[in-house]
Amino acid sequence: MNFRLFLVKGMHPVHRAVFLTGVMSYLSAPLWFMFLALSTALQVVHALTEPQYFLQPRQLFPVWPQWRPELAIALFASNDGAAVPAEAAQYYADLV
Numbered sequence: 001m002n003f004r005l006f007l008v009k010g011m012h013p014v015h016r017a018v019f020l021t022g023v024m025s026y027l028s029a030p031l032w033f034m035f036l037a038l039s040t041a042l043q044v045v046h047a048l049t050e051p052q053y054f055l056q057p058r059q060l061f062p063v064w065p066q067w068r069p070e071l072a073i074a075l076f077a078s079n080d081g082a083a084v085p086a087e088a089a090q091y092y093a094d095l096v
Helices: 002-006 013-048 069-096
Strands: none
Touching: 002 013
């Protein structure tokens, strides 16, 4: 219903944005469910399988898991970069 109204000619762009928000509210729930189901399945697979450190027969040195702190820092910074400005704007709006 919202998407059909989104395509009506002559509608103001602000109203189109409101209808698009309605469409995304219906689409986001199945996407979140798929994300949660896949991440749960991946966690179960990792919990039930033994890690393989020797990938080839008669391998002399193991292949250890690698920790990449720069990727963790980049993920943290990108999350903060998205969340902090929104929180600051809301705090400012509450003051005004």
